Amino acid sequence: MSREKLQQLGMDLPLFPTTSVGSFPKPDYLVKARADFNKGKITAPQLEELERKATAFWIAKQEELGIDVLVDGEMYRGDMVAYFAERLPGFTTSGVVRSYGNRYYHKPIVTGEVRWPKPITVDWWKYAQSLTKKPVKGMLTGPYTVMDWSFNEFYPDRKATCMALAAVIRKEVEALVAAGCKIVQIDEPALSVRPEELAIAIEAMHVVTDGLDAYFITHACYGAFEYIYPGMLDMPVHNFDLEMSNSDLHMI
Amino acid sequence: MALILSSSGSYPRIGDSPELQVLRRTIAAVDRGERTPADLSDAEAAMTRRAVEEQVRAGIELVTDGLIRWYDPVSHLAGKLSNTQIKGLLRFFDTNTYFRQPVLTGRPARTAPMVVDEYLFAANALGSMPTPDGKAGRLGIKPVLTGPYTLAKLSIAEDPVMRPLEARAMAFAEALAAEVRALAEAGAQFIQVDEPAILKYPQDWDVFARALNSLAIVRQDAGRQGKPVKLALCVYFNDCVPLYAKLSALPVDVLRLDFTYNPKLVDVVSAAGAPMPLALGLVDGRNTRLEDVATVARQVEKLLPRIAGGVAFLSTSSGLEYLPREKAFAKLQLLGKIQAAVEGQRARGAQQPA
Numbered sequence: 001m002s003r004e005k006l007q008q009l010g011m012d013l014p015l016f017p018t019t020s021v022g023s024f025p026k027p028d029y030l031v032k033a034r035a036d037f038n039k040g041k042i043t044a045p046q047l048e049e050l051e052r053k054a055t056a057f058w059i060a061k062q063e064e065l066g067i068d069v070l071v072d073g074e075m076y077r078g079d080m081v082a083y084f085a086e087r088l089p090g091f092t093t094s095g096v097v098r099s100y101g102n103r104y105y106h107k108p109i110v111t112g113e114v115r116w117p118k119p120i121t122v123d124w125w126k127y128a129q130s131l132t133k134k135p136v137k138g139m140l141t142g143p144y145t146v147m148d149w150s151f152n153e154f155y156p157d158r159k160a161t162c163m164a165l166a167a168v169i170r171k172e173v174e175a176l177v178a179a180g181c182k183i184v185q186i187d188e189p190a191l192s193v194r195p196e197e198l199a200i201a202i203e204a205m206h207v208v209t210d211g212l213d214a215y216f217i218t219h220a221c222y223g224a225f226e227y228i229y230p231g232m233l234d235m236p237v238h239n240f241d242l243e244m245s246n247s248d249l250h251m252i
Numbered sequence: 253m254a255l256i257l258s259s260s261g262s263y264p265r266i267g268d269s270p271e272l273q274v275l276r277r278t279i280a281a282v283d284r285g286e287r288t289p290a291d292l293s294d295a296e297a298a299m300t301r302r303a304v305e306e307q308v309r310a311g312i313e314l315v316t317d318g319l320i321r322w323y324d325p326v327s328h329l330a331g332k333l334s335n336t337q338i339k340g341l342l343r344f345f346d347t348n349t350y351f352r353q354p355v356l357t358g359r360p361a362r363t364a365p366m367v368v369d370e371y372l373f374a375a376n377a378l379g380s381m382p383t384p385d386g387k388a389g390r391l392g393i394k395p396v397l398t399g400p401y402t403l404a405k406l407s408i409a410e411d412p413v414m415r416p417l418e419a420r421a422m423a424f425a426e427a428l429a430a431e432v433r434a435l436a437e438a439g440a441q442f443i444q445v446d447e448p449a450i451l452k453y454p455q456d457w458d459v460f461a462r463a464l465n466s467l468a469i470v471r472q473d474a475g476r477q478g479k480p481v482k483l484a485l486c487v488y489f490n491d492c493v494p495l496y497a498k499l500s501a502l503p504v505d506v507l508r509l510d511f512t513y514n515p516k517l518v519d520v521v522s523a524a525g526a527p528m529p530l531a532l533g534l535v536d537g538r539n540t541r542l543e544d545v546a547t548v549a550r551q552v553e554k555l556l557p558r559i560a561g562g563v564a565f566l567s568t569s570s571g572l573e574y575l576p577r578e579k580a581f582a583k584l585q586l587l588g589k590i591q592a593a594v595e596g597q598r599a600r601g602a603q604q605p606a
Contacts, residue, residue, distance in 0.1 A: 095267065095576030096268060098265065100323075100350040102280060102283075107576070109540055148348070152539060
């Protein structure tokens with residue numbers, strides 16, 4: 001972590017602050033409620049009440065465990081790309097595709113110009129932050145990953161799609177920072193899959209973060225980071241959060 | 253020059269309607285202990301039959317079983333070998349899908365057929381379906397194997413003897429060579445061998461080529477024993493241009509190329525020519541956008557005169573399991589439209605006065 005930047009932002013964290021990546025398991029009552037909502041058995045406000053209850057649980061649990069930088073646990077989200085795609089004009093949703101094993105999801109399709117209509121994550125960030133004095137991270141999925149994990153039927157190529165998404169995601173970051181969020185995590189799990197496109201991901205991240213006064217983290221998982229290291233250090237963030245356990249810690 | 257429509261391997265194992273979710277529901281029920289492995293086998297059989305039927309209905313002439321039973325392209329084969337444990341999830345190349353990594357505790361060895369039963373089931377399913385108009389005598393089915401080099405590259409070894417890449421590759425090659433022999437004995441006349449890893453790791457060329465040669469030798473032996481079988485090497489998920497010259501010199505009968513990573517590949521192949529039949533992966537198997545028929549037909553017309561062997565194949569750039577079912581079907585139908593456009597243009601050309 002860049003301690004200077006944290007101090008500049010008024011945050012006094014321990015020498016080795018602890019945090020988590022972003023999501024926590026949804027409690028059974030919430031899993032059922034989400035299914036009931038999809039079938040029209042409960043309303044959106046009823047679902048949201050349970051999402052808030054689960055969020056409060058996880059905020060309290062993180063405090064109990066002594067975690068230094070908290071996350072809201074993403075009780076209101078499903079897939080990390082679909083959540084944003086469903087709320088951004090320019091996207092439609094495909095039929096189911098397989099991730100692995102018996103896991104399936106509806107992959108977004110870019111079918112028109114992508115636009116930012118209003119804040120997507122700010123209200124949830126504000127709610128989570130209201131429950132604790134410890135800093136809560138703002139959590140977004142990065143433009144390169146959204147591009148890579150979506151089908152594209154509108155923009156001429158991958159780079160154009162990515163840069164359009166970067167401009168949209170920047171607006172969300174601006175809204176989070178304006179609301180008082182000081183630590184923003186922008187997840188880019190697709191970062192290492194095409195090393196020849198690292199420059200695109202870096203350029204897009206500049207669009208997202210340049211000039212904004214926040215501490216930026218990027219998270220990547222299931223990645224072969226050896227193919228993009230040290231080039232990935234050019235990402236304009238203050239902190240990398242890298243998953244290594246799936247490779248039996250060989251990455252270390 | 254015949255232009256044959258060919259499947260690239262995988263096909264979606266699910267759809268949005270309830271009857272197309274039978275495999276997903278059955279797997280979940282088996283995991284809960286509510287259904288048995290026999291129920292799972294029935295569900296896999298049902299979805300395999302559907303995959304074959306849809307490929308045929310879409311106009312494909314050389315089909316596969318859709319790889320419906322494959323958990324992933326690596327563990328499905330490696331997991332059937334001795335001295336092999338299947339462990340953690342890793343991303344499969346640049347897709348947003350994952351495979352389970354084999355961990356070798358000794359030399360992996362084939363102790364039983366790996367995909368022969370799957371091939372025979374699908375061949376039987378194809379044989380029991382009505383043949384569409386105009387396709388009499390043109391339908392065939394091919395088994396798919398992930399190649400020895402790709403299996404080796406995506407595996408790790410606890411056994412020190414298997415740690416060198418070449419040791420793993422040659423062990424997998426021996427196992428797969430036996431499988432090629434068994435498939436030829438079972439009547440397979442065409443076997444697809446997928447080696448996507450070589451495009452990403454060209455520095456391993458010598459190991460890759462030696463391992464592939466083991467399969468090519470068995471192919472030759474089978475032919476001498478009255479069981480002729482063609483080997484099709486498929487490479488995808490990266491730029492084929494840097495390796496095209498070497499790929500086209502390999503001892504295989506057909507070479508399938510992924511044209512979606514480098515628009516220059518059409519020109520490179522057109523300039524250099526192809527000394528063996530090519531399978532042209534010009535239609536993107538990983539994006540829902542449907543290509544313009546005329547544009548792709550022009551690319552095919554540019555390539556056909558440069559391909560030796562009197563036959564070429566038209567396919568998607570990769571398997572279709574990355575697409576929603578309706579789009580996968582639409583992509584296959586698109587191949588038929590492109591084929592018709594090419595054949596129409598050739599017919600018009602033949603009618604032109606000299």
